[in-house]
Amino acid sequence: GNSVTQMEGPVTLSEEAFLTINCTYTATGYPSLFWYVQYPGEGLQLLLKATKADDKGSNKGFEATYRKETTSFHLEKGSVQVSDSAVYFCALSVGGYNKLIFGAGTRLAVHP
Amino acid sequence: GAGVSQSPRYKVTKRGQDVALRCDPISGHVSLYWYRQALGQGPEFLTYFNYEAQQDKSGLPNDRFSAERPEGSISTLTIQRTEQRDSAMYRCASSQGGSGGDTQYFGPGTRLTVL
Numbered sequence: 001g002n003s004v005t006q007m008e009g010p011v012t013l014s015e016e017a018f019l020t021i022n023c024t025y026t027a028t029g030y031p032s033l034f035w036y037v038q039y040p041g042e043g044l045q046l047l048l049k050a051t052k053a054d055d056k057g058s059n060k061g062f063e064a065t066y067r068k069e070t071t072s073f074h075l076e077k078g079s080v081q082v083s084d085s086a087v088y089f090c091a092l093s094v095g096g097y098n099k100l101i102f103g104a105g106t107r108l109a110v111h112p
Numbered sequence: 113g114a115g116v117s118q119s120p121r122y123k124v125t126k127r128g129q130d131v132a133l134r135c136d137p138i139s140g141h142v143s144l145y146w147y148r149q150a151l152g153q154g155p156e157f158l159t160y161f162n163y164e165a166q167q168d169k170s171g172l173p174n175d176r177f178s179a180e181r182p183e184g185s186i187s188t189l190t191i192q193r194t195e196q197r198d199s200a201m202y203r204c205a206s207s208q209g210g211s212g213g214d215t216q217y218f219g220p221g222t223r224l225t226v227l
Binding site: 004098 | 143168
């Protein structure tokens with residue numbers, strides 16, 4: 001079946017540290033891959049996406065590359081800020097429509 | 113412009129009561145999705161509409177759950193004879209099209225608590 005596995009949190013970093021949140025997937029067919037973010041007290045927002053192998057999604061300094069050979073879509077940011085503190089969800093969709101399958105989420109806490 | 117809205121934002125009900133959760137998608141969006149999110153988990157798919165047609169309801173847990181979108185816009189998720197295990201955040205999302213890769217825009221969610 002189709003599934004997403006994310007690294008467990010919480011991840012605690014100092015401001016300006018380098019961030020990696022690992023995400024691997026299992027899918028039949030060729031999925032599209034997404035990172036969603038949920039800031040405290042807010043709903044889910046799309047952070048970035050990639051729809052085919054070797055595509056790189058980027059937004060707000062975050063990047064993730066669709067790696068078909070390792071079935072991964074790791075999220076990275078070179079220098080995190082306190083305002084990046086949130087829960088990050090990796091997700092995939094596969095098939096004729098856009099049913100999303102989410103990972104369990106990774107909580108990031110950035111302190112000054 | 114206006115995003116996806118959901119109402120009520122919070123609903124507390126007693127076991128055995130019926131509840132109706134409303135979703136108002138972004139105007140013109142063809143596709144509408146319902147998800148359920150337990151605390152500390154990612155959202156789980158419940159059902160999908162393309163216009164007014166319910167094309168996938170495979171994620172609905174049992175026959176107490178139903179959904180409709182009669183005019184291809186506003187959708188209602190109904191839970192009959194609620195149970196404590198139904199307590200969760202219910203999220204609605206819409207997208208312009210229905211193909212893989214389309215961005216889904218999520219509403220703020222309805223927090224349901226069943227006592």
